[in-house]
Amino acid sequence: MELENKSAIVTGSASGIGLEVALTLAANGGSVTVADRNLSGAEAVVRQITEAGGTARAAEVNVTDKGRVAGMVEGAVAAFGSLDIFVNVAGFGFNSLIVDMAEEDWDLVLDVNLKGQFLGCQAAGRRMIDQGTGGRIVNIASTAANNARYQGGAYCAAKAGVVQLTRVLALELGEFGITVNAVGPGFTETPATVETSDEYRTNFLAQVPAGRSGRPTDIANAVLFLASPLAEYVNGQVIYVDGGYSAGKLTVRG
Numbered sequence: 326m327e328l329e330n331k332s333a334i335v336t337g338s339a340s341g342i343g344l345e346v347a348l349t350l351a352a353n354g355g356s357v358t359v360a361d362r363n364l365s366g367a368e369a370v371v372r373q374i375t376e377a378g379g380t381a382r383a384a385e386v387n388v389t390d391k392g393r394v395a396g397m398v399e400g401a402v403a404a405f406g407s408l409d410i411f412v413n414v415a416g417f418g419f420n421s422l423i424v425d426m427a428e429e430d431w432d433l434v435l436d437v438n439l440k441g442q443f444l445g446c447q448a449a450g451r452r453m454i455d456q457g458t459g460g461r462i463v464n465i466a467s468t469a470a471n472n473a474r475y476q477g478g479a480y481c482a483a484k485a486g487v488v489q490l491t492r493v494l495a496l497e498l499g500e501f502g503i504t505v506n507a508v509g510p511g512f513t514e515t516p517a518t519v520e521t522s523d524e525y526r527t528n529f530l531a532q533v534p535a536g537r538s539g540r541p542t543d544i545a546n547a548v549l550f551l552a553s554p555l556a557e558y559v560n561g562q563v564i565y566v567d568g569g570y571s572a573g574k575l576t577v578r579g
């Protein structure tokens with residue numbers, strides 16, 4: 326088990342991609358703190374992990390709250406003795422034309438999707454520096470970081486910010502043996518996307534060379550690689566896990 330004796334925090338892990346990341350890290354030997362603002366959901370994930378023979382605990386956190394984020398890191402260290410892997414997944418999509426967007430909606434999207442990742446990286450980075458044993462930080466970005474999306478102004482801006490946050494942190498933390506990378510999912514089937522209209526889905530999937538949408542396991546496997554010893558020399562990178570969507574425009578198939 327490649328993550329044996331590694332303590333990992335996964336934010337946003339009561340649902341969707343984060344849930345699958347938590348299951349995957351635990352299945353590979355990690356001791357996982359399932360952190361989410363939805364505590365009962367996090368506790369259900371912990372039960373799933375422990376019933377499968379893994380090690381996990383739940384933590385209630387709002388990633389926009391600096392004090393709660395610090396408490397989340399302290400709690401993981403108190404329970405498992407260290408913090409070795411930190412995965413920033415908590416986030417949500419939001420659609421609005423920029424000309425129609427309310428200022429408070431802009432602030433909320435940026436607060437959760439970008440500031441939340443800053444606060445988590447800061448708290449985890451400080452702890453990992455103090456520990457002196459290196460570490461792994463993986464931030465969940467999106468293809469929206471690079472591909473402008475109609476009605477996606479705040480979300481695209483936030484996710485582009487996540488990519489640059491990741492690169493800057495890679496420069497700043499590399500000397501401590503801490504790597505900071507991002508995974509950029511394409512359209513992935515989760516509770517957050519279940520209500521996507523058939524029209525959007527069909528139009529979107531027509532641009533995906535793989536011809537299917539992503540599964541949470543597709544994303545979790547990339548996170549596992551970046552969190553594992555195999556990725557020791559990978560730093561400041563974004564792996565887009567999107568069936569080839571962001572490679573270019575698919576005008577002719579076959």
Ligand SMILES: NC(=O)c1ccc[n+]([C@@H]2O[C@H](COP(=O)([O-])OP(=O)(O)OC[C@H]3O[C@@H](n4cnc5c(N)ncnc54)[C@H](O)[C@@H]3O)[C@@H](O)[C@H]2O)c1
Nearest residue numbers: 337339340341342362387388415416467510512513515517
């Ligand atoms: N599903 C996709 O197609 C897709 C594509 C690209 C990127 N992403 C990104 O992946 C991440 C997970 O998305 P998902 O589809 O699994 O969504 P999801 O809604 O299934 O899960 C998101 C989880 O984050 C938690 N969360 C939200 N705000 C929080 C906060 N302030 N503090 C703590 N927890 C909070 C929620 O309670 C939920 O458990 C997000 O960052 C999203 O932007 C998703």
